[in-house]
């Protein structure tokens with residue numbers, strides 16, 4: 001039954017089921033709790049309420065597999081995040097996939113020489129969607145100190161980047177921070193960078 005128009009909406013229940021859109025007058029009416037209302041409250045405490053989108057985003061962030069792909073000194077810092085000291089397995093990410101078809105995160109760790117641009121793009125293209133890219137370090141983000149004709153001045157010229165991690169090299173903690181920020185973007189419903197870039201073009 002829909003809530004009567006005369007009911008003061010500000011006094012309506014703030015219980016999760018009411019906020020989730022259950023439009024029962026007995027649930028929304030705050031005064032004089034009956035047995036039914038108490039049982040509903042117990043049920044709310046025992047259940048977890050979510051949406052399909054949030055559940056999918058949660059699964060994506062908790063099973064994100066990076067591609068095994070290292071380019072220069074930053075890669076040494078990247079490798080250490082699987083060690084017991086940093087333990088990326090806490091995020092369900094202990095598996096660095098050797099096959100791009102089983103990876104959904106590319107961590108570009110190091111400077112990208114022009115001759116590596118095509119193989120890097122090929123690995124990215126072979127990854128299945130949805131997929132994300134982290135540019136790790138000054139070189140991957142902007143060419144860093146290598147302002148010359150051999151080095152790509154930013155990997156975002158050839159792949160859409162979701163997160164830039166600053167530093168030369170960024171410590172493993174900084175990379176972990178970038179990964180956590182990426183997870184937060186996904187949980188907030190921000191689409192991958194290739195979708196944003198595609199919509200803008």
Ligand code: SF4
Nearest residue numbers: 073074137139168169
């Ligand atoms: S950012 Fe620094 S540590 Fe990383 S690849 Fe460039 S020079 Fe090496």
